[in-house]
Amino acid sequence: MKNKIIYKITVALVVLFTINSCDEYLEITPEGKQNTENYFNVPQDYHDALVGVYDLLNTTALNNMLGEIASDNTLCGGENPTDVLEWQQIDDMIHTPDNGALRSIWQWMYAGISRANYIVEFQDKTQFQGKEQVLAENLFLRSYYYFELVKFFGDVPLYTDGRISIADTQTIEKTPKAEVYSKIEADLNASINKLPWQQNQKGRATRGAALALLGKIYLYQKKYDEAADAFNKVIASGQYQLVSDFTTVFLNNNENSVEAVFEVQYSGTQEGASFECFQCLEGNFAVGFMGPRFKGGNYAPYASGFSFNIPVQELVDAYETGDTRKDATIFDIDAFVAIKTDVTYNRGSEHTGFFNKKYIPYADDNVIPDQNINRSNNYRAIRYADVLLMAAEANLQATVQKNNPQGLLDQVRDRAFGDANHRVNATLENVLNERRLELAGEGHRFFDQVRTGKTSSIPGFTTSKNEVFPIPRIEIELAGNRWDQNNGY
Template identity: 65%
Template sequence: MNFRKITAIILIITCMSCEDYLEILPEGQENTENYFNSKSDYEDALVGVYDLLSTTYLNNILGEIASDNSLCGGESPTDVLDWQQIDDMTHTPDNGALRSVFQQMYAGISRANYIVEFQDNIEFDGKEQLLAENLFLRSYYYSELVKFFGDVPLYVDGRISIEASQTIDRTPKADVYAQLEADLLIAIENLPWQQGQNGRVTKGAALALLGKIYLYQDKFPEAANTLEQVIISGQYQLAEDFGTIFLNSNENNQESVFEVQYFGGEGASFDCFQCVEGNIAVGYMGPRFSGGNFAPFTSGFAFNPPTEEIYNSFSAEDERRDASILNMEAFVAERPGVTFNFGNTNDYTGYYNKKYIPYAEANENDSNLTHSNNYRAIRYSDILLMAAEAFNRSGLNDVKARNYVNLVRDRAGLEDIETSGSNLTQDIFIERRLELVGEGHRFFDQVRTGQTNSIPNFSAKNILFPIPRIEIELAGNRWEQNSGY
């Protein structure tokens, strides 16, 4: 399968409710009801399910902006107002960014359900693995929805329509998680540890997502057991040099458990975000360079600037600091000819997210929208730290928990920790923040572990985002809004 190209099947899936499209099909030509007749039909449909992973760039950037790791930034205090509102915790059910998350994740689910709906049409070699990949992807999209919105409507049998939404209530997140657990257990049984193509789902990715889902429910023994299977598999290892992990030349490295593939050679414009094949977040997060030699980087829109507080949270000897955060003052001191625009001066911190900084490359169409930086969705260091948390908070094994944390710290050039119990728990939380800064996990880690006091303007209602108002209306007003909105 070619994950760089969107095949004709995506047009079929996208337009499955478009009457005009269906009417102009010549007699005898395939349509959504009689499409699945060969192995390649299923493979092409699966490409469509993978394709919606590209939209998760928005989930990731919001996971930082909503947290205490960064500010919104941009050109002015009203630049991308939806993001500014989330940064200020003034977002409402009419926030367009939140509606995009809701729509895009359900678009991925609907595409996955299209395969589920017709999974019994024919038999072919490799079918079990294909269906397992599909179940993982659907679970990934649902897990994102639950992180943002809590209870969400659960569709599992077929494509999603307005009619279907008007007959189903929001499902308690415990029941959604139960479905994901069951689906991932099936997927794990039918996935290989290694795939022949970058970006394809593996057994390790499915175990990692299941372990994370257990962790989000405080099912610590289950999380520990599941994540331990990834660790003892021997399939992954920490990169020796932290500074190489996020280089475009080092994608899909030995630390990558699941990585969203992006492509800079075919892409979008501001008139067609849905056409995107590149990582939109990267262009948004780059500094606003205006002159001088700032290679190998290129200019961006100055969103998501890390705070001075997070920069200073690293010790001077921590090798992750300068590999994770670009210190603009230090950068310009080394290159006196470099000039740049502060952008939103209210949010200018002097720091930028170096993990996802735009590199100069031969990207097509709007260069700020088509950068090829892959998103490292699940890294091995994340597995080690989740496992450490699970072993510690379950009371199962503080020695093992410490060992896993110290593997991560050793790579960063830091001394081992020797704590245990609740002190070790806090050390794990700190390590997660430092290791994963800029990767979109922070806000959701803060919510699930009760560390929201450090988020500016945060109130109790903000543990969840509001269900988009228009989606409630389209569902016939049968869904209750999250409390406080």
């Protein structure tokens, strides 16, 4: 049994973190006996509330899948061209401010922020041993949610002092993303030394996770010296290493490995799964959406899915002969059926014959009736390989190198090929290409393309528009039409 934190809200927390309606997701309404007057009086209240903040990490499965669909790595897929239309629109770069998927991301990330702010509001109410670490984990999570918002939307409202009320939305303006980044930096820097390198429960924020997230935020702002410094602290800590065999990194029996800097925990055992309430799940709903549409035969060890997020041929061809990452990243269904001749499957829309093997559904990772949306595959949010490549990129552009970019890149490629015979020079172009090959299927590609200006290969991408997504129209209306829409929308 894995000793990991399962992001489940207890009965007491349900009343504390009630989302009243679709239009009032920001407002936390205490009900019954558990209210602000008699809560946060004992240490367990803080710990329970923190689990509530972790809980919203489950919803980032959508963020990660769209980070691939919006890029040049994959096509949307599905059963037909209108299957989950809001995802299809993002794939084709024709999404509008009325896109429901984008509003879900906006709502869910702010729900996580609002839960974190609830702890911030009452952080001084009770003193207890270990409180500093609780508050540090809370600030890490709030920073994580804000980073997701900035990646998707650019300038966003910044709420930091307490619970977010509906009245607040009528007065708070959008904050320039530079100021949001500044606040995230301050929060992470305040948290780092209060977090341990190792946690007793897998899935909790650590010092390495906070440093890696800080370095990534610096990298997104082109603060290369600061990024190189943060990444070097992660590397120099000796807490992480690459798993020797890349083909095992994403197996369900290899979760929270030595390569995991931060990993979102999922469980396929929680009842109450619903297509109408993805935020209610404890499982990774994206995994079921990405599986092949198996029809019959013995297709063990895999389970059937809905054929979304389909890798394109160009990505498959980008892998060199001998690169072990190809077969561990790309599931070739024709090759699979050639071996298992009794297996049949239905072709979905935009069929290429390829699927995301990193997050493919397995037959044994779910125990509830509806296996399609409640899978237990953890999301590897920050891997050590990602840190090495970000560090190589930052050091190549820093005024003072904190580490040798060639050595950092070599570690990743040596693992991929199993030897040192396939090394390439550590140029910026080669490092960015390595990020695509190493991290394909993990939700980073679109944002890497945007931050580096490499968007010309994204079908339908319009420069000076599609670098960010539109703020949901209804959120602007709920804010009294005071927020400007993002350019081009």
